[in-house]
Amino acid sequence: MSRPTGGVEAFEAHASAADLDDLRARLAAARLPEAETVHGAAPGRRRWEQGVPLADLVDVVDYWRTGYDWRSFEERLNRIGQFRTTIDDLGIHFLHRRSPRADATPLILTHGWPGSIAEFTDVVDELADPADAGAPAFHVVVPSLPGFGYSDRPATTGWGTEKIAAAWVELMGRLGYAEFVAHGGDWGGVITTVLAGRFPAHVLGIHSTLAQAPPGLTTDGLTAVEREWTEETRDFWLHRAAYAKQQATRPQTVGYSLVDSPVGLLAWILDKFAEWSDTEDSPFERISRDRILDDVTLYWLTGTGASAARIYYESHHSLDPELRVDVPSAISMYPRDIEKCPRPWARERYRRIVRWRSPEAGGHFPSLEVPDHFVTDLREGLAAVLAADR
Template sequence: MTAVSPFRIAVPDAVLDDLKSRLRNTRWPEAELVGDWSQGAPLKWIKDICTYWAEQYDWRNREALLNRFAQFTTEIDGLGIHFIHTRSPHKEAMPLIITHGWPGSVVEFHKVIGPLVDPVAHGGNAADAFHVVCPSLPGFGFSAKPTTTGWGVDRIARVWAVLMDRLGYARYGAQGGDWGSAVTTALGALDGDHCAGIHITLAMATRPNVEGKPTAEEARALEGIKHYADWDSGYSKQQATRPQTLGYALTDSPSGQAAWILEKYWAWTDCNGHPENIFTRDELLDNVMLYWVTASAASSARLYWESFGPKRRTAHTVKVPTGVAVFPKEIVTPVRKWMEASYANIAHWSEMPKGGHFAAFEQPDLFVKEVRDYFRKIR
């Protein structure tokens, strides 16, 4: 099957009614015993968010906003793939596939698609235009859920290569963060004949290579590695080892699903201590909704099992030009020296002034400028 079919988000009223009922009947735990986030997402904030979600959040309005970009589905390797595909009005535009991660979704890119596709309408130059493709990872959002094992990073990258070919793009660029960085890396390694270059914001697969006293860049990354291992990686271990067990709780409880996701928007963003310093409640809930309405807690978590479980993913050497943006509040900031063994052609390196893990979502203007600056070098 090679058909590409139009798609619009249209959540049934029954799903929304059920959501509100569950939110109104949440069985809450007692409050944390500390005055900060060190025991997890604070009860008061999660209750406030869930009350807003049940009583004020207007999904139909948000749904319309999410539908403003053309969306499609197509079957590749036996699985239905959902994607945004917005073509530029500028005929010389470069095709660009952008990939999200966990706990993100295509919602992350809604503030950057317009400027990337039509730079002239946003104060830019037509020479920087892109045809933008934003797929939902298998098991995430409106993509289908794999019914067999084996859907790891490399398989997803091969599917993305087929997708770009199916859309008629013989030469393209790729960008990604979180799991999107891993998929983008694999895409650059596996489809180098067509992928002209990649741009990433995270390089967790690279290993520290410290000789003597760490440089300031290395010390920053080592501090991030230690903090992640000591305080921030429990979610990953659970999803890598027992995603099914976790799925029962998160699929049944919207407050649980929200807390599981929103804690990471506190931990991984450059938000000065609170997610609502950088995102609106509607933006945060738009992303949570893509997990809730598709019941994809378990299926999205399985990417960790596929990657960190019994079968580890393959290490790649990327020969195509690679661009890297280092956002200061990234989980572990990339280190150029550590990356050079796996990325043979680092053609662009940028230290960003602010921002964290969800770069396009947090700092859309900086993200757009960075993507334009890098891909201008390889058009």
């Protein structure tokens, strides 16, 4: 990895008034389709069978235009501390909150799609400076994936999970963290797995909400619950993963809509928050409109709908079947996540699972859905990892 051309530089988020006015104007002028033809309007998941219901979208669009406060999110980002550095000729943006605690451990948190650094802004402070003096503390680093948020958009192919993991090692080294722990979910979980498998000299251990087993394993010996998990995961990839196929094969095509239409971008992302959250009808049962709009507006203002989608083109099904993780690992399978890996399968890749949990609530976005539990689970998992590493 090349050294930075300008080192690590402070960064502040500030959208222009013209860009915010343009967003509101586009929202006001949106041309919407007719309502879905799903029968029945009673609350429940059936309302979403054809995608985001028109009434729900109209409500969120109206709030986005008239009530949402982007400046509040900018202030939170700037208060945490934002920076950029250049790695392999690509600008990488990241949040960095150093803990005041002398015993703090460096921690890198990696998001996925359709997430962003917005997934972690509400938990950074508690991880870095916990209210409970007996809880472990961390120097927290939250990078924006290449092509996401305030990181640069790659102009060539090659920025897949392997290269991103190597870039994260370089990033942590530039911050003075030769050894660190790592957490991730979704693409962040894949990158965290690659980090642990490829760079064990730097990674003390990991916590992940995604475990991907090597291919070809049998269901023989699995419990009934574990068999159900495998069936649910198989059903997801067979019947509910059209978005992934589109972004893996034609990200540029869908990208025009995602960059040109804020309503199109909102619907594309909101659909996943609805389907992948631990809710019975609407994602707003657990996640506020403001938190989801923080994420969507970040995509919009940075124009990264297409470039973020390309991570699927670069990395879909790319995890090395032979990759093994020998550093201590803590894994949590949230009940309404889209991929749940049985522990016997996970052990085939993650050779030192020191903590395994199946929380009672939560889905694909636990830091937003169940933030208090997420922080506790992450702390306890990383504490187990660090104890095992001694």
